[in-house]
Amino acid sequence: MxxxxxxxxxxxxxxxxxxxxxxxxxxxxxxEQITLxxxxxxxxxxxxxxxxxxxSLFRACAGLLTPATGHxxxxxxxxxxxxxxxxxxxxxxxxxQFPVTxxxxxxxxxxxxxxxxxxxxxxxxxxxxxxxxxxxxxxxSRRQIGELSGGQQQRMFIARALAQExxxxxxxxxxxxxxxxxREDIFxxxxxxxxxxxxxxxxxxxxxxxxxxxxxxxxxNRKIIAVGKAPAVLTPEALGEAYGGRLHLVHTADxxxxxxxxxxxxx
Numbered sequence: 001m002x003x004x005x006x007x008x009x010x011x012x013x014x015x016x017x018x019x020x021x022x023x024x025x026x027x028x029x030x031x032e033q034i035t036l037x038x039x040x041x042x043x044x045x046x047x048x049x050x051x052x053x054x055x056s057l058f059r060a061c062a063g064l065l066t067p068a069t070g071h072x073x074x075x076x077x078x079x080x081x082x083x084x085x086x087x088x089x090x091x092x093x094x095x096x097q098f099p100v101t102x103x104x105x106x107x108x109x110x111x112x113x114x115x116x117x118x119x120x121x122x123x124x125x126x127x128x129x130x131x132x133x134x135x136x137x138x139x140x141s142r143r144q145i146g147e148l149s150g151g152q153q154q155r156m157f158i159a160r161a162l163a164q165e166x167x168x169x170x171x172x173x174x175x176x177x178x179x180x181x182x183r184e185d186i187f188x189x190x191x192x193x194x195x196x197x198x199x200x201x202x203x204x205x206x207x208x209x210x211x212x213x214x215x216x217x218x219x220x221n222r223k224i225i226a227v228g229k230a231p232a233v234l235t236p237e238a239l240g241e242a243y244g245g246r247l248h249l250v251h252t253a254d255x256x257x258x259x260x261x262x263x264x265x266x267x
Contacts, residue, residue: 015038015039015040015042015074015075015167015168015199016036016037016038016061016072016073016074016085016168016199016201017036017037017038017072017073018034018035018036018037018061018070018071018072018073019035019070019071019072019073020033020034020035020069020070020071021033021034021035021060021067021069021070021071021072022034022067022068022069022070023053023056023057023060023065023067023068024068025056029068029222030053030056030222031053031056031057031060031067031222031223032222032223033070033223034057034070034223034224035224036218036224036227038168038199038201039199040167040197040198040199041194041195041196041197041198041199042199042200042215042216043190043194043199043200043202043213043214043215043216044199044200044201044202044214044215044216044217044218045202045204045209045210045213045214045216045217045218046058046201046202046203046204046218046220047203047204047205047207047210047217047218047219047220047242048219048220048221048225048242048243049221049242049243049244052220052221052222052242053220053221053222054172054203054220055090055172055203057220058087058170058172058201058203059087060072061074061085061087061168061170061201062085062086062087062170063085064087074168075167084164084165084166084167084168085166085167085168085169085170086109086160086161086164086166086168086169086170087170087172088154088157088158088161088169088170088171088172088174089172090172090173090176091150091153091154091173091176094145094153096145096146096153097146098145098146099144100144100145101141101142101143101144101145102132102137102140102141102142102143102144102145102148102156103128103129103132103141103142105145105156105160106128106131106132106141106156106159106160106163107120107124107125107128107163108160108163109128109131109159109160109161109162109163109164110124110127110128110163110164124163127163128159128163129141131159131160131162131163132156132159134159134162134189134192135155135156135158135159135162135189136155136185137152137155137156137159140152149182150176150177150178150182151178151179151181151182151183151185151186154171154174154178154182154186155185155186155189157171157174158186158189158193166198167197167198167199168198168199168200168201169193169198169199169200169201170201171200171201171202171203172203173203173204173205174186174202174204175202175204175206175209187213201218202214207234207239210230210234211230211231211234212230214230215229216228216229216230216233217229217230217233217234218233219233219234219238219239219242220242221241221242221243225238225241225242226238
């Protein structure tokens with residue numbers, strides 16, 4: 001009787017839908033009138049300056065923050081009724097010295113499916129092992145999580161989300177401090193998730209990456225400045241509204257593209 005109940009999905013509903021959502025910390029409004037719809041299999045970049053509310057947006061979608069006003073729906077129901085949404089926080093928020101192995105960390109993804117008071121079984125362990133194999137980390141299953149590289153840590157997070165059977169994945173700055181090969185490894189996994197119909201929202205600062213590797217871009221600064229295909233969103237006017245004077249202009253072969261200053265992270 002302690003097993004968590006999960007709301008069924010409405011076949012006609014979007015994977016993720018926000019309607020006029022406001023989020024506050026005390027008297028401070030950090031998100032204002034956010035209306036957004038994300039479909040199954042979509043890959044969306046969420047960009048904006050530090051303090052724009054990107055992390056707050058993800059926490060609200062994951063059910064970790066309650067909107068002051070508005071509605072969030074996952075498959076037609078409230079976020080708290082679903083385990084199909086996975087929030088991958090910034091690596092700086094994780095205690096990497098915690099004495100847990102990679103296999104155990106991934107297995108935690110099964111707890112949400114089974115319930116906290118339900119004993120995990122052989123099937124759960126087999127699913128967790130398959131998820132580690134999917135992200136290419138089967139040989140690291142016994143390693144302590146603090147011994148992993150940055151790229152390996154992100155792949156472990158993705159494996160845990162796969163074990164959770166998440167249909168929506170929220171990734172907060174997953175590429176921060178990763179080298180190019182590690183970043184490409186992550187994108188290879190995201191390509192597999194797209195084929196499985198998993199929607200992925202990624203908060204990041206690299207606007208060139210947002211333009212080149214994502215279906216749509218959400219430009220945020222407490223409210224939605226623009227959302228759509230990269231050429232329509234990454235305009236000097238829209239970026240100027242979002243970032244103010246914190247911009248660099250980079251010349252490309254086919255014109256000019258404005259990039260944000262990426263020296264800092266967060267928000």
